[in-house]
Amino acid sequence: MSNNYFKFKQFRINQEGSAMKVGTDGVLLGAWTEIDGTDRILDIGTGSGLIAIMLAQRTNVNAKIDAVEIDDSAYEQASENINNCLWSHKIHAYHLSFQDFCNKTEANGYDRIVSNPPYFMNGLNAKGEARTKARSANHLPFEELVVGAKKLLKPTGTLSVILPIEEGEYFERIARLNGFYARRKVSVLPNPGKPAKRYLLEFSLQEVVLQDYSLAIENGQRHVYTAEYMTLTKDFYLKF
Template sequence: MSSKPFKFKQFEIHQDRCAMKIGTDGVLLGAWVDLLEDTDSILDVGTGTGVIALMMAQRSSAQLIDAIEIDENAYEQAVENFEHSDWGDRLFCYHAEFGEFVEEMQDEEKYDLIISNPPFYNSDYKTASEARDMARFQDALPFQLLLEGATYLLSEKGRLAVIIPKSQEQDFLELAGDFNLFPKKITYVKGTHTSEIKRCLILLGLEPIEVLKDELTIEHERHQYTPTYQKLVAPFYLKM
Protein backbone atom coordinates (compact mmCIF):
# COMPACT_ATOMS: atom_id res chain seq x y z
CA MET A 1 0.00 0.00 0.00
CA SER A 2 1.35 3.42 -0.91
CA SER A 3 2.67 5.52 1.96
CA LYS A 4 2.63 8.73 -0.06
CA PRO A 5 0.59 11.47 1.61
CA PHE A 6 -2.49 13.02 0.01
CA LYS A 7 -1.48 16.64 -0.55
CA PHE A 8 -3.91 19.52 -0.22
CA LYS A 9 -3.03 23.16 -0.83
CA GLN A 10 -2.25 23.98 2.81
CA PHE A 11 -1.75 20.58 4.47
CA GLU A 12 -1.15 16.94 3.71
CA ILE A 13 -2.71 13.72 4.94
CA HIS A 14 -0.90 10.47 5.63
CA GLN A 15 -3.49 7.71 5.46
CA ASP A 16 -1.66 4.39 5.09
CA ARG A 17 -2.86 3.23 8.55
CA CYS A 18 -6.46 4.42 8.15
CA ALA A 19 -9.22 2.04 7.10
CA MET A 20 -11.11 4.80 5.28
CA LYS A 21 -9.10 6.94 2.89
CA ILE A 22 -9.68 10.50 1.71
CA GLY A 23 -12.99 10.63 -0.14
CA THR A 24 -15.36 13.10 -1.74
CA ASP A 25 -17.88 12.98 1.13
CA GLY A 26 -15.56 14.22 3.86
CA VAL A 27 -13.96 16.96 1.77
CA LEU A 28 -17.36 18.07 0.51
CA LEU A 29 -18.73 18.36 4.05
CA GLY A 30 -15.68 20.25 5.28
CA ALA A 31 -15.90 22.71 2.38
CA TRP A 32 -19.70 23.10 2.46
CA VAL A 33 -20.50 23.81 6.09
CA ASP A 34 -21.12 27.47 6.93
CA LEU A 35 -18.52 28.73 9.40
CA LEU A 36 -19.78 31.74 11.32
CA GLU A 37 -17.30 34.38 12.51
CA ASP A 38 -18.11 33.66 16.16
CA THR A 39 -17.44 29.91 15.84
CA ASP A 40 -14.87 29.45 18.61
CA SER A 41 -15.06 25.70 19.21
CA ILE A 42 -15.46 22.77 16.79
CA LEU A 43 -15.74 19.02 17.28
CA ASP A 44 -15.11 16.49 14.47
CA VAL A 45 -16.75 13.16 15.36
CA GLY A 46 -15.13 10.10 13.76
CA THR A 47 -12.24 12.09 12.35
CA GLY A 48 -10.47 9.20 10.56
CA THR A 49 -7.45 10.76 8.87
CA GLY A 50 -8.25 14.12 10.46
CA VAL A 51 -9.07 15.77 7.14
CA ILE A 52 -12.28 17.55 8.22
CA ALA A 53 -10.69 18.91 11.39
CA LEU A 54 -7.77 20.21 9.33
CA MET A 55 -10.18 21.85 6.89
CA MET A 56 -11.90 23.53 9.83
CA ALA A 57 -8.52 24.83 11.02
CA GLN A 58 -7.74 26.19 7.56
CA ARG A 59 -11.13 27.85 7.19
CA SER A 60 -11.64 29.31 10.66
CA SER A 61 -9.93 31.07 13.53
CA ALA A 62 -11.54 28.76 16.10
CA GLN A 63 -9.05 28.25 18.91
CA LEU A 64 -10.49 24.90 19.99
CA ILE A 65 -10.77 22.18 17.33
CA ASP A 66 -11.23 18.76 18.87
CA ALA A 67 -11.58 15.43 17.10
CA ILE A 68 -12.63 11.95 18.21
CA GLU A 69 -11.57 8.65 16.67
CA ILE A 70 -12.34 5.17 18.00
CA ASP A 71 -9.91 3.18 15.84
CA GLU A 72 -6.42 3.22 17.37
CA ASN A 73 -4.45 3.26 14.11
CA ALA A 74 -6.56 6.05 12.63
CA TYR A 75 -6.34 8.00 15.89
CA GLU A 76 -2.54 7.81 15.91
CA GLN A 77 -2.36 8.87 12.29
CA ALA A 78 -4.77 11.78 12.80
CA VAL A 79 -2.58 13.00 15.68
CA GLU A 80 0.47 12.89 13.42
CA ASN A 81 -1.37 14.72 10.64
CA PHE A 82 -2.41 17.42 13.13
CA GLU A 83 1.12 17.80 14.51
CA HIS A 84 2.61 18.16 11.03
CA SER A 85 0.16 20.89 10.03
CA ASP A 86 0.40 24.65 10.57
CA TRP A 87 -2.40 24.48 13.14
CA GLY A 88 -1.14 21.85 15.57
CA ASP A 89 -1.65 24.19 18.51
CA ARG A 90 -5.39 24.37 17.80
CA LEU A 91 -6.03 20.70 17.02
CA PHE A 92 -6.45 17.88 19.52
CA CYS A 93 -7.60 14.31 18.98
CA TYR A 94 -9.19 12.00 21.56
CA HIS A 95 -8.99 8.21 21.25
CA ALA A 96 -12.51 7.48 22.46
CA GLU A 97 -15.95 6.12 21.70
CA PHE A 98 -18.42 8.96 21.24
CA GLY A 99 -20.77 7.93 24.05
CA GLU A 100 -17.89 7.82 26.53
CA PHE A 101 -16.64 11.17 25.30
CA VAL A 102 -20.08 12.74 25.81
CA GLU A 103 -20.28 11.42 29.37
CA GLU A 104 -16.87 12.82 30.24
CA MET A 105 -17.13 16.16 28.44
CA GLN A 106 -20.75 17.28 28.69
CA ASP A 107 -20.05 19.37 31.80
CA GLU A 108 -16.59 20.45 30.64
CA GLU A 109 -16.92 21.65 27.06
CA LYS A 110 -19.52 22.99 24.65
CA TYR A 111 -19.03 23.28 20.90
CA ASP A 112 -20.35 25.89 18.48
CA LEU A 113 -20.09 23.35 15.64
CA ILE A 114 -20.13 19.57 15.68
CA ILE A 115 -19.31 18.05 12.31
CA SER A 116 -19.35 14.41 11.27
CA ASN A 117 -19.04 12.22 8.20
CA PRO A 118 -20.63 9.31 10.07
CA PRO A 119 -20.52 5.63 9.16
CA PHE A 120 -23.78 5.02 7.36
CA TYR A 121 -23.90 1.49 6.06
CA ASN A 122 -25.99 -0.82 8.18
CA SER A 123 -24.70 -4.12 9.52
CA ASP A 124 -26.37 -6.30 6.90
CA TYR A 125 -23.12 -6.51 4.97
CA LYS A 126 -19.64 -6.93 6.41
CA THR A 127 -16.18 -7.06 4.88
CA ALA A 128 -13.14 -8.99 6.03
CA SER A 129 -11.68 -5.85 7.62
CA GLU A 130 -12.92 -5.06 11.12
CA ALA A 131 -11.34 -1.59 10.99
CA ARG A 132 -12.98 -0.79 7.67
CA ASP A 133 -16.34 -2.05 8.92
CA MET A 134 -16.04 0.14 12.01
CA ALA A 135 -15.34 3.14 9.83
CA ARG A 136 -18.21 2.49 7.42
CA PHE A 137 -21.03 0.89 9.41
CA GLN A 138 -23.50 2.36 11.86
CA ASP A 139 -22.63 -0.09 14.63
CA ALA A 140 -19.82 2.14 15.93
CA LEU A 141 -21.75 5.42 15.72
CA PRO A 142 -25.52 5.06 15.23
CA PHE A 143 -27.37 8.19 14.17
CA GLN A 144 -29.27 8.16 17.45
CA LEU A 145 -26.03 8.26 19.45
CA LEU A 146 -24.64 11.09 17.31
CA LEU A 147 -27.80 13.18 17.59
CA GLU A 148 -28.39 12.57 21.28
CA GLY A 149 -24.75 13.18 22.13
CA ALA A 150 -24.76 16.41 20.16
CA THR A 151 -27.56 17.81 22.32
CA TYR A 152 -25.28 17.47 25.38
CA LEU A 153 -22.25 19.02 23.69
CA LEU A 154 -23.65 21.88 21.59
CA SER A 155 -23.43 25.44 22.86
CA GLU A 156 -26.55 27.63 22.88
CA LYS A 157 -25.72 28.76 19.34
CA GLY A 158 -24.38 25.35 18.36
CA ARG A 159 -24.98 23.55 15.06
CA LEU A 160 -24.49 19.99 13.81
CA ALA A 161 -23.36 19.29 10.24
CA VAL A 162 -23.39 15.84 8.60
CA ILE A 163 -23.35 14.13 5.23
CA ILE A 164 -25.60 11.06 4.85
CA PRO A 165 -27.18 8.98 2.06
CA LYS A 166 -30.32 10.46 0.51
CA SER A 167 -32.08 7.17 1.31
CA GLN A 168 -31.65 7.84 5.04
CA GLU A 169 -32.65 11.51 5.03
CA GLN A 170 -36.22 11.09 6.28
CA ASP A 171 -35.32 8.74 9.13
CA PHE A 172 -32.40 10.96 10.15
CA LEU A 173 -34.49 14.13 10.23
CA GLU A 174 -37.30 12.44 12.15
CA LEU A 175 -34.80 11.20 14.70
CA ALA A 176 -33.19 14.64 14.89
CA GLY A 177 -36.61 16.12 15.64
CA ASP A 178 -36.97 13.74 18.58
CA PHE A 179 -33.90 15.43 20.08
CA ASN A 180 -35.09 18.97 19.21
CA LEU A 181 -32.55 19.39 16.45
CA PHE A 182 -33.98 21.10 13.37
CA PRO A 183 -32.71 21.39 9.79
CA LYS A 184 -31.41 24.80 8.80
CA LYS A 185 -29.90 23.93 5.43
CA ILE A 186 -29.98 20.83 3.21
CA THR A 187 -27.96 20.41 0.02
CA TYR A 188 -28.74 17.44 -2.22
CA VAL A 189 -25.65 16.08 -3.98
CA LYS A 190 -25.68 14.48 -7.45
CA GLY A 191 -22.74 12.97 -9.28
CA THR A 192 -23.90 14.35 -12.65
CA HIS A 193 -26.91 16.28 -13.90
CA THR A 194 -28.61 13.07 -15.03
CA SER A 195 -27.82 10.90 -12.01
CA GLU A 196 -29.94 10.41 -8.92
CA ILE A 197 -29.33 12.30 -5.68
CA LYS A 198 -27.00 10.13 -3.61
CA ARG A 199 -26.04 12.29 -0.62
CA CYS A 200 -27.53 14.94 1.65
CA LEU A 201 -25.48 17.63 3.35
CA ILE A 202 -27.48 18.63 6.42
CA LEU A 203 -26.97 21.47 8.89
CA LEU A 204 -29.03 21.24 12.09
CA GLY A 205 -29.67 23.82 14.80
CA LEU A 206 -31.50 24.12 18.09
CA GLU A 207 -34.32 26.34 16.80
CA PRO A 208 -36.93 25.50 14.14
CA ILE A 209 -36.62 27.81 11.12
CA GLU A 210 -37.48 27.72 7.44
CA VAL A 211 -35.14 25.26 5.77
CA LEU A 212 -32.88 26.42 2.94
CA LYS A 213 -32.66 23.67 0.31
CA ASP A 214 -30.53 23.48 -2.83
CA GLU A 215 -28.71 21.02 -5.09
CA LEU A 216 -25.05 20.49 -5.92
CA THR A 217 -23.89 18.60 -8.99
CA ILE A 218 -20.26 17.47 -8.94
CA GLU A 219 -19.48 16.73 -12.61
CA HIS A 220 -20.78 17.53 -16.09
CA GLU A 221 -19.04 14.31 -17.15
CA ARG A 222 -16.09 12.27 -15.94
CA HIS A 223 -13.47 14.66 -14.46
CA GLN A 224 -15.28 17.68 -15.92
CA TYR A 225 -16.33 19.42 -12.71
CA THR A 226 -19.13 21.96 -12.41
CA PRO A 227 -18.16 25.58 -11.56
CA THR A 228 -20.11 25.38 -8.30
CA TYR A 229 -18.24 22.30 -7.13
CA GLN A 230 -14.90 23.72 -8.25
CA LYS A 231 -15.50 26.94 -6.32
CA LEU A 232 -16.42 24.98 -3.20
CA VAL A 233 -13.33 22.75 -3.10
CA ALA A 234 -10.79 25.04 -4.81
CA PRO A 235 -9.28 26.22 -1.49
CA PHE A 236 -8.23 22.62 -0.80
CA TYR A 237 -7.56 20.45 -3.86
CA LEU A 238 -4.30 21.10 -5.65
CA LYS A 239 -5.74 20.69 -9.14
CA MET A 240 -8.81 22.88 -8.74
Protein backbone atom coordinates in the same frame (compact mmCIF):
# COMPACT_ATOMS: atom_id res chain seq x y z
CA MET B 1 0.04 9.85 -6.39
CA SER B 2 0.45 7.10 -3.86
CA ASN B 3 -2.67 5.70 -2.22
CA ASN B 4 -0.86 6.17 1.11
CA TYR B 5 -1.25 9.94 1.07
CA PHE B 6 -3.33 12.74 -0.44
CA LYS B 7 -1.82 16.18 -1.07
CA PHE B 8 -3.92 19.29 -0.64
CA LYS B 9 -2.86 22.89 -1.25
CA GLN B 10 -1.79 23.58 2.33
CA PHE B 11 -1.53 20.17 3.97
CA ARG B 12 -1.00 16.50 3.32
CA ILE B 13 -3.07 13.59 4.61
CA ASN B 14 -1.15 10.37 5.23
CA GLN B 15 -3.72 7.59 5.26
CA GLU B 16 -2.00 4.22 5.34
CA GLY B 17 -3.23 3.74 8.92
CA SER B 18 -6.80 4.85 8.31
CA ALA B 19 -9.45 2.45 7.02
CA MET B 20 -11.34 5.29 5.37
CA LYS B 21 -9.26 7.04 2.71
CA VAL B 22 -9.66 10.64 1.58
CA GLY B 23 -12.82 10.91 -0.47
CA THR B 24 -15.32 13.39 -1.81
CA ASP B 25 -17.63 13.03 1.21
CA GLY B 26 -15.10 14.27 3.74
CA VAL B 27 -13.88 17.09 1.51
CA LEU B 28 -17.44 18.25 0.88
CA LEU B 29 -18.29 18.32 4.58
CA GLY B 30 -15.06 20.08 5.53
CA ALA B 31 -15.55 22.74 2.88
CA TRP B 32 -19.33 23.18 3.33
CA THR B 33 -19.66 23.42 7.11
CA GLU B 34 -20.48 26.95 8.19
CA ILE B 35 -17.76 28.55 10.32
CA ASP B 36 -18.98 32.14 10.93
CA GLY B 37 -18.84 32.99 14.62
CA THR B 38 -17.23 29.66 15.44
CA ASP B 39 -14.83 29.24 18.35
CA ARG B 40 -15.21 25.54 19.26
CA ILE B 41 -15.78 22.60 16.90
CA LEU B 42 -16.11 18.87 17.52
CA ASP B 43 -15.32 16.35 14.76
CA ILE B 44 -16.86 12.96 15.58
CA GLY B 45 -15.03 10.00 14.04
CA THR B 46 -12.16 12.03 12.63
CA GLY B 47 -10.50 9.09 10.79
CA SER B 48 -7.35 10.49 9.17
CA GLY B 49 -8.06 13.94 10.64
CA LEU B 50 -9.08 15.38 7.26
CA ILE B 51 -12.20 17.31 8.28
CA ALA B 52 -10.65 18.66 11.49
CA ILE B 53 -7.66 19.95 9.52
CA MET B 54 -9.85 21.49 6.81
CA LEU B 55 -11.85 23.32 9.47
CA ALA B 56 -8.65 24.44 11.18
CA GLN B 57 -7.52 25.97 7.88
CA ARG B 58 -10.82 27.83 7.51
CA THR B 59 -11.41 29.11 11.05
CA ASN B 60 -10.06 32.09 12.96
CA VAL B 61 -6.77 31.94 14.82
CA ASN B 62 -8.43 31.38 18.21
CA ALA B 63 -10.71 28.52 17.17
CA LYS B 64 -10.34 25.18 18.96
CA ILE B 65 -11.19 21.86 17.35
CA ASP B 66 -11.60 18.55 19.17
CA ALA B 67 -11.33 15.38 17.06
CA VAL B 68 -12.62 12.07 18.44
CA GLU B 69 -11.58 8.67 17.05
CA ILE B 70 -12.17 5.20 18.50
CA ASP B 71 -9.95 3.12 16.19
CA ASP B 72 -6.31 2.71 17.29
CA SER B 73 -4.67 2.98 13.87
CA ALA B 74 -6.88 5.81 12.70
CA TYR B 75 -6.21 7.76 15.88
CA GLU B 76 -2.44 7.38 15.40
CA GLN B 77 -2.82 8.47 11.77
CA ALA B 78 -4.95 11.47 12.69
CA SER B 79 -2.47 12.50 15.38
CA GLU B 80 0.38 12.34 12.86
CA ASN B 81 -1.51 14.42 10.29
CA ILE B 82 -2.60 16.96 12.88
CA ASN B 83 0.93 17.33 14.28
CA ASN B 84 2.29 17.87 10.77
CA CYS B 85 -0.22 20.50 9.68
CA LEU B 86 0.10 24.29 10.00
CA TRP B 87 -2.76 24.50 12.52
CA SER B 88 -1.77 21.79 15.00
CA HIS B 89 -2.14 24.28 17.85
CA LYS B 90 -5.88 24.46 17.11
CA ILE B 91 -6.63 20.73 17.14
CA HIS B 92 -6.71 18.17 19.94
CA ALA B 93 -7.30 14.49 19.14
CA TYR B 94 -9.02 12.15 21.62
CA HIS B 95 -8.67 8.37 21.48
CA LEU B 96 -12.02 7.07 22.70
CA SER B 97 -15.57 6.44 21.58
CA PHE B 98 -17.92 9.37 21.12
CA GLN B 99 -20.15 7.91 23.81
CA ASP B 100 -17.29 7.99 26.36
CA PHE B 101 -16.20 11.43 25.19
CA CYS B 102 -19.74 12.71 25.60
CA ASN B 103 -19.99 11.34 29.15
CA LYS B 104 -16.73 13.07 30.14
CA THR B 105 -17.35 16.42 28.45
CA GLU B 106 -19.16 19.47 29.77
CA ALA B 107 -22.49 20.24 28.10
CA ASN B 108 -23.23 23.15 25.78
CA GLY B 109 -19.65 23.83 24.80
CA TYR B 110 -19.54 23.59 20.99
CA ASP B 111 -20.57 26.00 18.26
CA ARG B 112 -20.34 23.32 15.58
CA ILE B 113 -20.38 19.54 15.63
CA VAL B 114 -19.49 17.74 12.39
CA SER B 115 -19.40 14.08 11.45
CA ASN B 116 -18.92 11.93 8.39
CA PRO B 117 -20.61 9.20 10.40
CA PRO B 118 -20.60 5.41 10.08
CA TYR B 119 -23.77 4.46 8.27
CA PHE B 120 -23.90 0.74 7.44
CA MET B 121 -26.97 -0.67 9.18
CA ASN B 122 -28.89 -3.94 9.29
CA GLY B 123 -25.79 -6.11 9.44
CA LEU B 124 -24.26 -4.76 6.24
CA ASN B 125 -20.55 -4.56 6.99
CA ALA B 126 -17.58 -3.42 4.98
CA LYS B 127 -14.71 -5.79 4.25
CA GLY B 128 -12.02 -5.79 6.92
CA GLU B 129 -12.33 -5.19 10.65
CA ALA B 130 -11.02 -1.61 10.63
CA ARG B 131 -13.15 -0.59 7.67
CA THR B 132 -16.17 -2.26 9.26
CA LYS B 133 -15.65 -0.27 12.47
CA ALA B 134 -15.24 2.94 10.48
CA ARG B 135 -18.41 2.43 8.44
CA SER B 136 -20.73 0.38 10.66
CA ALA B 137 -23.36 2.27 12.62
CA ASN B 138 -23.27 -0.56 15.19
CA HIS B 139 -20.42 1.31 16.92
CA LEU B 140 -22.17 4.69 16.83
CA PRO B 141 -25.92 4.43 16.20
CA PHE B 142 -27.50 7.58 14.81
CA GLU B 143 -29.61 7.93 17.95
CA GLU B 144 -26.52 8.09 20.18
CA LEU B 145 -24.78 10.54 17.87
CA VAL B 146 -27.81 12.86 17.85
CA VAL B 147 -28.45 12.68 21.61
CA GLY B 148 -24.77 13.29 22.37
CA ALA B 149 -24.59 16.19 19.93
CA LYS B 150 -27.65 17.80 21.51
CA LYS B 151 -25.97 17.63 24.91
CA LEU B 152 -22.67 19.11 23.73
CA LEU B 153 -23.95 21.87 21.42
CA LYS B 154 -24.54 25.43 22.48
CA PRO B 155 -28.22 26.44 22.08
CA THR B 156 -27.20 28.39 18.97
CA GLY B 157 -24.93 25.61 17.63
CA THR B 158 -25.30 23.38 14.58
CA LEU B 159 -24.77 19.72 13.74
CA SER B 160 -23.56 18.88 10.21
CA VAL B 161 -23.27 15.45 8.56
CA ILE B 162 -22.95 13.86 5.14
CA LEU B 163 -24.79 10.62 4.39
CA PRO B 164 -26.15 8.50 1.54
CA ILE B 165 -29.75 9.34 0.65
CA GLU B 166 -31.60 6.57 2.50
CA GLU B 167 -29.48 6.90 5.62
CA GLY B 168 -29.74 10.69 5.43
CA GLU B 169 -33.52 10.55 5.44
CA TYR B 170 -33.44 8.24 8.46
CA PHE B 171 -30.96 10.54 10.22
CA GLU B 172 -33.32 13.48 9.58
CA ARG B 173 -36.14 11.64 11.31
CA ILE B 174 -33.97 10.77 14.32
CA ALA B 175 -32.74 14.35 14.57
CA ARG B 176 -36.28 15.74 14.39
CA LEU B 177 -37.48 13.38 17.13
CA ASN B 178 -34.69 14.69 19.36
CA GLY B 179 -35.45 18.39 18.96
CA PHE B 180 -33.31 19.31 15.94
CA TYR B 181 -34.55 21.32 12.97
CA ALA B 182 -33.11 20.93 9.49
CA ARG B 183 -31.38 24.20 8.60
CA ARG B 184 -29.58 23.39 5.34
CA LYS B 185 -30.01 20.38 3.07
CA VAL B 186 -27.96 19.84 -0.07
CA SER B 187 -28.66 17.03 -2.51
CA VAL B 188 -25.26 16.06 -3.96
CA LEU B 189 -25.52 14.87 -7.56
CA PRO B 190 -22.70 13.19 -9.50
CA ASN B 191 -23.85 15.07 -12.62
CA PRO B 192 -26.74 17.44 -13.45
CA GLY B 193 -29.93 15.46 -14.03
CA LYS B 194 -28.63 12.35 -12.25
CA PRO B 195 -30.13 11.07 -8.98
CA ALA B 196 -28.57 12.46 -5.82
CA LYS B 197 -26.08 10.14 -4.08
CA ARG B 198 -25.52 12.07 -0.84
CA TYR B 199 -27.15 14.61 1.45
CA LEU B 200 -25.22 17.33 3.19
CA LEU B 201 -27.35 18.06 6.26
CA GLU B 202 -27.12 20.84 8.82
CA PHE B 203 -29.34 20.92 11.92
CA SER B 204 -30.11 23.56 14.51
CA LEU B 205 -31.76 23.43 17.92
CA GLN B 206 -33.69 26.54 16.91
CA GLU B 207 -36.48 26.44 14.34
CA VAL B 208 -35.42 28.07 11.08
CA VAL B 209 -36.47 28.21 7.45
CA LEU B 210 -34.86 25.30 5.60
CA GLN B 211 -32.42 26.07 2.80
CA ASP B 212 -32.87 23.17 0.37
CA TYR B 213 -30.80 23.05 -2.81
CA SER B 214 -28.63 20.78 -4.95
CA LEU B 215 -24.97 20.59 -5.92
CA ALA B 216 -23.62 18.71 -8.94
CA ILE B 217 -19.98 17.60 -8.81
CA GLU B 218 -19.18 16.92 -12.46
CA ASN B 219 -20.58 18.75 -15.45
CA GLY B 220 -21.64 15.76 -17.51
CA GLN B 221 -18.09 14.58 -18.27
CA ARG B 222 -15.65 12.68 -16.10
CA HIS B 223 -13.21 15.02 -14.32
CA VAL B 224 -14.95 18.10 -15.73
CA TYR B 225 -16.22 19.80 -12.60
CA THR B 226 -19.03 22.29 -12.09
CA ALA B 227 -18.25 25.88 -11.16
CA GLU B 228 -20.17 25.44 -7.89
CA TYR B 229 -18.09 22.43 -6.82
CA MET B 230 -14.83 24.12 -7.76
CA THR B 231 -15.79 27.27 -5.86
CA LEU B 232 -16.62 25.22 -2.76
CA THR B 233 -13.38 23.21 -2.76
CA LYS B 234 -10.87 25.52 -4.47
CA ASP B 235 -9.01 26.33 -1.24
CA PHE B 236 -8.10 22.64 -0.88
CA TYR B 237 -7.73 20.69 -4.13
CA LEU B 238 -4.48 21.20 -6.03
CA LYS B 239 -6.29 20.83 -9.39
CA PHE B 240 -8.46 23.88 -8.67
